[in-house]
Structures are given as C-alpha cells and as structure tokens.
Amino acid sequence: MITPQISSPLKEQEARSPIINDFCITVATVNGSGSATSNGILLRALFTMGIPVSGKNIFPSNIQGLPTWYSIRLSRKGYLGRIETDDIIVAMNPATFLQDLNYLVPGGVLFYDDSIKVNIPREDIVTYPMPVKQIVRQADVPANLRDYVANMVYVGVVAQMLNIDLQAVQRALAVHFKGKQKAIDSNWAIIKAAADWAAANLEKRDPYRVEPMPAPANRILIDGNTAGALGAVYGGFQLAAWYPITPASSFAEALGEYAPELRKDPITGKHTFAIIQAEDELAAAGMAIGAGWAGLRAMASTSGPGFSLMAEYLGLAYFAEVPVVIWDIQRVGPSTGLPTRTAQGDLTFAYFLGHGDTQYVILLPGNVNECFEMGWRAFDIAERLQTPVLVLSDLDLGMNMHIGEPFEYPDTPMDRGKVLWEEDLERFLAEHQGQWGRYLDVDGDGIPYRTLPGNTHPRSAYFARGTGHDEFARYSEEPEIWERNLKRIARKMENARTLVPKPVLQTHPGAQIGIIAYGSTDPAIQEARDLLLEKGMAIDFLRLRALPFTEEVAEFLRGHAHVYVVELNRDGQMHQLLTMAYPEYATRLRSVAHVDGLPLTARWVVERIAAMEGLR
C-alpha cells in the first residue's frame, strides 16, 4: 500500500510536455460486469499499435459484485512489470472510488462514470466525467445487452482521449469475439458512440497519449496458461486430468479448446488425446500417473491446494518411476490463502514433496515462450528420466496476457525414453544374456528400461508397486536391495542436470554483485537492474529455469561478491535451496523475498537492494 497523494491544485494553464507511451492506466470495475472484455480490448489495441504493454488483473475470489481492477502499463522502454501508482484511473465502481484515487499520481487523469456522485477530494488531477448511461441508452443496442456493453463506453472515451487507434480497437474486437459479427457490431456501436461523444464534448487537458511504435514483427499476445497448454499439445500430451481450481482451470480449458483441432490423428481423423475432469486432484494425479505408467504422455494441471493433494501420488510416481508432468499454477498459500492472487510459494514444497527421500525435476517458466517450450519439453524429460516433472508457473504468468515472441516449433524430436516394445525386448534379451529387469540399470546411468501394458511379449509384464522391490520388480524388504534401489534412483536423477533448461545469464561489465530470480518476476527485475544502474550499481542477473541446479549456478555464485535472491514468498524459498546446495557460498546469498499477493514491482526490489547495499 502506498500513502495517499498530497493534494496541491493543478495549474491547468501550465504547459506540460506530452507523456507518450509511458504510463499506467487502472480500470476499477465491479467483478462480473463484463469489464474483462473491455480491458482486454484496450490491451490488445495498444499491443496492435506496437506499444510494449502489459495487463495485470487484480480480481477477487468472487463471481459477481466485488471490486476488481485491471492495470495496463505502457512502456516505451519495454518495462512490463507491475507499478504501484496510476497515471490514469477509469473509475466505474462507486464502492472503491475514493480509495482508488489514492493511487493516482499528481497531475494524473480520472475518467469516471458520471452516475457516481461523490465529491472528488483531489484538485491536482484532471477529471473527465463519462455519461455512461446516456451513451448506452442512445446507442443502437438491444435493451437486454446494455448492461454487458456499458463498459465499452470507457473503451471509446479513453481511446479517443489518449489517441488510441480506433481501427486497432476494431481489430481487437474481432480477435476477442473470434469474428462473431453480432457481438462485434453491438460492442463497436458503443465504443464509436463513446469516442464521438468524447471528441465533441471533452477538451484534452492532460499530457498522456499514445503513438504507434515500430514494433518488432510477429510478436504475440497470450496468457501463460494457454501458452503452456499449446506447448503440451505440441508435446503430444495424450491424457490430461484436472479438477477446477483458480488459477489453473484455464490451462485445462485451453487444452480443451485447441487440442480437438490440432490433435486429430492424420490417419484416422480421431483424437489422439483424452482430457478428463476428475473428482478431485487425488484422482487427477492418479489418472495421469496410471496413463504415464502405461506409456501415454500424461499430465495434470493444478494450483497449490490441489498440488498438496497430489503429493501422495507423486511420491508413488517417483518411487515406481513413472513419467508424468504436473503444472502448478501457483497462487498464494498457505491453505486456501488468496486464491486469486499470485506467489512463488510452492517451491520448497514441490522440491521435497512426499514422505521419504524424494526429489523432483522442477521447471520454472519465466515468460509465455518458456511456458510453450516447457509445455512440450517437460514430457521429453519426464519420459527420459521416468519420473515426475513439475512445472511451476503462477497466476500472474498464467492468467495475465503477456507479449511474447512467436512460438518456435520444437527443435528436437520427441524423446520417448527407454521403452521396449515386443521386438525391442526380444533384441534386448538376446543382447543381455536373456535378462531384463524393470529396475535393472544396464547402461550405468541409473535409468532402467521399461515395458508398457499391451506389450504381448510373454516376458514383458512386471508388477509395479510403491512397496520395496528389487531390480526385477519383485517385492523385497531386503535392506541391501532397498538401499541399492533408492541410491540408483538418486543416480538416475543426476541426469536431470544435463536435460533441464539452463539458466539465463545477463551481465554488466564490472558488476560485482548479482541477482538470482526465477519465473514471473523477470520483468520487474529487468527494470530494477536498470534503475539500480542509474544509482551507480551494476548487477548481473541469473534467471533460474529449472531444478536441480546446473553448473552455471555455482559459477555465478563463485563470480560474485554477493547475490540477492529475489522471490515472491515469505521465507525466501529459493534462497533456502541455494543455501543447501551451495553451503560454501551461503554467506554470499541474501534473501529479498516478500509476498502480498501482487506481482513484484521494480520499485520494491530497488528499495530493498539499495537499503541492503547502504545506498540512498
């Protein structure tokens, strides 16, 4: 929370130089009023104009009636993390009207629904009342649709006043409504009427406006959950099980939207996948693990509370050596926590998940392109290692729209791992003195060969279990056999270091200190580095993309006097894992962690690091 702005009267006549493509608009509306569509249209229109832009939806755990906010940040320089103040507020919700004004910078702009009859306590801002009801009434829209399109009024007014290209708005409408002409027309009618009204009735008294920018070609605008789901589609997922949970539901729903078209068998025209809504996350994990065991590329998507339930089954998958991919779109825990807010708080839970000695491969996508890539690559890693791969995204990355590069087609063929079908097994037996054991390490890498149900070779069957077993999958309680098996699995997991995505390193000449971070905090950290550089502090940045740690991490720690580990959780969970993995560098590691449910801001990072560095 920031303190309220101190009010000093705005000198209207004072010439203010224009502020172009570098400000933040926050729209305050009521949940369930259709504002998500209006906000999405504004965001996409700005994106279409080539302006670097991000949208953050701050929404309640509610279907209808509670306040919700949507912040659109435009940044010429491409800083797309959240910022804590607003340059422009679109106030549509009387309930939060006064509170929202606290976030408006001096000289900022307030668009508001003129039916909100509240005295505006600020004299240092520009205000534009919008006659929402009147514009809706006068537009050619059926009466039963008026409530749904009322929020299009601010799209039209804001577009007109900020110089947003109305053609871009129209294109955004077409994308949003997937070409459904009736919906496009009724919304456009309101937008156009509102823009015309603003042109005729409002005098521009503020410095904010947008201009088209020559953006790099072929950028895309997409949310991380859809990106991850598309990755899974191209990764050949065959069974996805899920249970509804915010903020992960849209992941499975995106599978359901795109897979039917994209995943028709070229030979039979049938679907090559099944998506199953399970009765709970226990069952979702069980279905995925049953399928993974039987040779399908199997996955489940969930969030913290569901992930907790899956712990039971993932322990089995780890020990019975079953490939499976689980996406955890993190929200704020512990417990039910803040279901509609973002965090990176499931990291240590994921890493140590389950009773007994376990360890998991964890992928940490930091942007929508990595969501896509990890969406397919996770299956390759899981099948190669015959183990669960956990992908930790979060609500900010998963549910908000982000600008990305065009998706790149997978650059490697699928790795289905060590699977023996009938002829393979026959050959294997011939080459190995007639001996095959499900958990027998013949290659020395700890990774055994597996057969799959349906294999008709009379030697192919084995009995999988979560109980103690020997190399031939026979039940065993023998101390030596138990320990030998568990140590082999640990050795097997060592292969992960050569398979997981390496960290991304960004350096600055002469930098003595470093930042380590991961996931959705990337934009805030990029901005923070530049701000700190302005303060004379050069910082290198290592963005982790996976666990276990790869050799680059030790190298980074070795090369820096100290390293700030920045993350969105209370306890500094990555800081904890790094401290454990690199005790020799423990004193170099400094935790910069907090969690309040909102995406990280550069300002907070700069303040904390500057304070810890003794900078002012």
Next chain:
Amino acid sequence: MMITQETSSPRVQANRVGLTRSDYRGLPSTLCQGCGHNAIANQIISAMYELDVVPEKVVKFSGIGCSSKSPTYFLSRSFGFNGLHGRMPSLALGALFADMSLKGIGVSGDGDTASIGMGQFKHLVRRNLPMMYIVENNGVYGLTKGQFSATAEKGLSLKRQGINPYMPIDICLEALVANATFVARSFAGDPKQVKEILKAAFSHRGIAVIDIISPCVTFHNQENSLHSYAWGKDHEMPLHDITFVPPREEIYIEDFEEGTVREVELHDGSVIMLKKLDHDYDPTNLFEALRVLEEAKQNNWLITGIIYVNPQAPTIFDAYDLPAEPLNRLTEDRLRPPRESLEHLNQIFGA
C-alpha cells in the same frame, strides 16, 4: 446341466489360446492359510483359463491391504500395478486409456473401497470404465491387525476393538446408486458361484463390481458374524444358479426345464444363464435390485448372485473419439501437429 463337453481334466489341457491353467498362476500367496482371498485368486485363475484369456491382454490393479496384495497371486504374465490406498480407480482409469483392448482386473478390500477409497470407487463406477472390480470384503483391517472396517456390522465385537458403533456400508448398494452397470455379490466359500460370476463380470463391457464376502480367518471369523465362513455357509441365499456361456458355445436349451431359466446376453455375445431358485429374480430390473439389497440389509441376509446387469450401457471410452489402435503405440508423426499449424497460431495470437 452340462453345456459343453469337457473330455479331459481342464487342469492339464491347453485352452483355445494354447495355455494351461498353470500359465495363469501367480506367485505363492503370502496371506494366511485359509484366507478367503486365496480362494478368490484361485477362481480368477480358473476363470481366466476357462475363458481363454491372453494374459498379456489383462492389466491388474490394486490399492493397499491384504486384498491388494493378491494380484501377485494370479496372472504372472499380466502387467500389474499395486498403487495407493483407496486410489486404485484413478490409476486404472488412466492406464486403460493407453490401450482400450486391454481388460482391467481390480482387486480391492472393504477398507480400500468403502473407507479411504469411497470417492474414487463411486466415480469409477459412474464413469463405467470397462473393468472387473473385485472387493474382497471381510469387515476388518487385517494388515494393521484387526480394526473394524466400514462394512463391519453395527454391534460387532472384536478383540481389543470393543463394539462397533457404526452402521455398515453396503458396497453393492453404493455401486448401484452410483449407476453401476454390473453388480454382484458372492461368498468365497462358494467357489463355483464365484467363478461363474467372475466370468460374467470379466465379459461385461463396463464396470463390473463384485462384492465377495471373504472371511479373515485370523481377525474376524466368528460364527455369528456376517463375514465368517460359518455364517456364510449357513446363511448364503443365492438369487439364482449361475452358468456362464461364452459367445462361441452353443446353449443346449433342453438342459434347462422350460420357464426355469433367465438368459442375459452380454455385449460380446456371451450369455449368463440364471436358473431360478425360490423366486424368479430379474437382474436387469434396477428397482428389483435396489429392493432386494435393502431387504437383505434389513434382515441380515447374505444374498448372492448377479444383482444387477445392464449389458448395453455406454462406457467411458464411448465418450471419447479415440482411434481403435492403442494410444500408447502412436508415434510422433501422429502426436505432434505439423509446423504450419503453429505458424497459423502465431498469426492468431499476433498483432
């Protein structure tokens, strides 16, 4: 009522897929001598042998408990997965999607199904996954040494446990109200009936729930208890005399006295012949099934037989448009969409 001509002992003769009964065996049992579960494992072996099943086309599943150990005691040549306590249904469901030509045999217990696993059990039933789901029901937790299970009758007294204060759960009723398409109850002390029911259940296209009273000789075999051999032998009330006739075999109707037999034809053309006993019982009538179960519950009757069957109900696979070929044999060229499709998506999401 001979239906087929068996000329020599089935135990040494190869069946139609060239296997002898020993090819269907498993490892030696590690359960107690006299455990009902062992009797059931033996009947599974016989049923599979007599049905000419190819063991590699069967996948075994189980949860946790004495019952769940038993899949290792039959069909060594079949894949199997002994999963988590109460979670076998989800495991089986995911696995069987890999190859729809495989047939699942699940073995669970009363604790595994009626306590920790009730949710998954009922959801498996409502999804009508084609598999045979056997509950080896003894009313007691064996591996943890003799605690009450959820199927133990109210008022039952067990050493060290005192008196059971709760009403029991009836697995067949739970299955029926969850829309099961095949529900049977049997008694491990009636191996002939167990075997015929197993054959019918295995041939049913859909979920086939069999609640088999399977006494625990160590912790719970009191004469006055519903789950004991003695009580079962004295009180079993078969609804009918069951004979399973595989699709290829001819039925000699003259073996049956006219009007004394009901026939239920299953999806694969096999027929369940149900010889009337005291009353005529129609297992395709859901209301009758519910009534007879409720009546048995109120009177402490151990009714056995095929309580309900609906041979034509759609299965979970019918809800999906999958190729007939096993999904787990599809190769990359059929699983990864072509490059052009991604270019198209990039345009859709582009500016």
